[in-house]
Amino acid sequence: MPAVGIVETKYVNLGEFQLESGARLPEVTVAYETYGQLNAEGTNAVLVLHALTGDAHVAGKHDPQDKLPGWWDPLVGPGRAIDTNKYFVVCSNVLGGCYGTTGPASVNPETGKPYGMSFPVVTIRDMVRLQKKLVDTLGIKRLVCAIGGSMGGMQALEWAVTYPDFLDSVIPIATSGRLSAQAIAYNEVQRQAIIMDPNWNNGDYYGREVPARGLSLARMIGTITYKSDESWNFKFGRAFNGKQNGGYYSFNSRFEVENYLHYQGMKLVKRFDANCYLYLTKAMDLHDVGRGYPSYKEALQRIRAKCLMIGIRSDILYPPHYQKEVAEILREAGRPAYYMELNSPYGHDAFLIEFDMMTPIIRGFLESI
Incomplete structure (x- = not known):
């Protein structure tokens, strides 16, 4: 199948941003990439969310001489599971990151020096709220899907809880609704x-x-x-x-x-x-979609999007019972929720390796939306 080709990382200044803690960032820049075309209604977007050391470069190459394409390139492109002939695909570097979005390595405009440890603590919810500002800026009126693995899956779940009426579906992979003591x-x-x-x-x-x-x-x-x-x-x-x-x-x-x-x-x-x-x-440690709600279960039951939880049989970091738990809570509330498992020996990393396994699962689910 053809790839998305040569792509570029774009940057947008979204101005001042107040965090969940009450702390304020005087200005925030977001690095992002897009693939495909947004339809006139602004309703064909898929938001891809990256993991801990990932970035906005999901697919394609920045230069023909690049050795490797983006980190999920086998899944994103024309005719691929996340089909850029159908969907407008967006991925941004998270708040607190170091690939173009404001983080502790960025220069504090109020001091002219890198923030370092003066940077305020951020949460997964902060990342999602900033992504919502980006999505609005891009003219997206509704998401077909929010999808990601590991820390990206945390963001996907937070999207579905925080903005339940904004997305049609969500695919959290190898993740949990709140981080475990072991993690x-x-x-x-x-x-x-x-x-x-x-x-x-x-x-x-x-x-x-x-x-x-x-x-x-x-x-x-x-x-x-x-x-x-x-x-x-x-x-x-x-x-x-x-x-x-x-x-x-x-x-x-x-x-x-x-x-x-x-x-x-x-x-x-x-x-x-x-x-x-x-x-x-630290943001991953603080992750708990139930924070601020009467209970973890009631927070998850805010979700209106069709949900596909994907686990990995050999994952010791986010064992499958965490993904099954979320699906079960949603089904108890009458929500359309499903669980699929990658029968892979590669552990947590399988969501970055087992593209042949994931392609039919993701493609089939998106086609059902």
């Missing part, structure tokens, strides 16, 4: 890895040496939670790279799984901001 624990250890790096310097490292060791270690920890026992054993087993010249008994020799973790850690350092990692994991 919060994983996030806290990752944050501590960054904070304990002397180069973090209370978040004031811009223009200096960045906390590379801390951010790398945080990513290594996170990567462990994104996989499964099956996938680790399939990919690496006990492969060892130090068997030559007595290396087996050297403390500095490594199994290949260790090499992989170190590689993934340093790879993130080259493309992501440590303070952003702190703020976005």
Whole structure:
């Protein structure tokens, strides 16, 4: 199938923005990409929502020489599951991110210096409220669907709860309506890895040496939670790279799984901001669609959109029972809610890998709207 081709990231200043906490950002810039054409009625839009270290670049390439296309390219394009011949597809970098949308690495217009840790804490709900401002600015009157995996799935659920009459359907993938104690624990250890790096310097490292060791270690920890026992054993087993010249008994020799973790850690350092990692994991910790409502169940029952929860059999970060729970609560309230499961060994990462599995599921659901 053809791809969306060459695309560009666009930027819009949405002015002052007040957060759920009451804190105020004097101005907010949002980075976003669009694919396809918005119809005259403004009613054919699909909002794609990215995960923790993702960005607005969902599909296509920015330059013909780019090695890889956007992170969900196999799902988005002409004739693909999210068909750009039918839908106007939008994705924006989240509030607090570091790929063009205002976050802790951005310059505070009131001081002329990067916010760093003076940036206010943001929530998933704040991200969604800012996305609503973007959607309104683009002339979108109603969403066909809000879809995303992991932190993107949190945003999708928050969209359906906060703006129940604005969207026809929602597809949260490998996520939950509120973060579990175990996931919060994983996030806290990752944050501590960054904070304990002397180069973090209370978040004031811009223009200096960045906390590379801390951010790398945080990513290594996170990567462990994104996989499964099956996938680790399939990919690496006990492969060892130090068997030559007595290396087996050297403390500095490594199994290949260790090499992989170190590689993934340093790879993130080259493309992501440590303070952003702190703020976005904190936003995930605070995620609870029931906050401000009489109960978690009553918050979910605000949803009017047709809902497809997608789980992953081997996901240890967001086990399938979290997605099943949301679907069951919605069905109890008489809402059209469904659950599908990816029978994948790849763990949480499956939503970024199993495109052949996801294509018929997503395509079929969207065609039913």
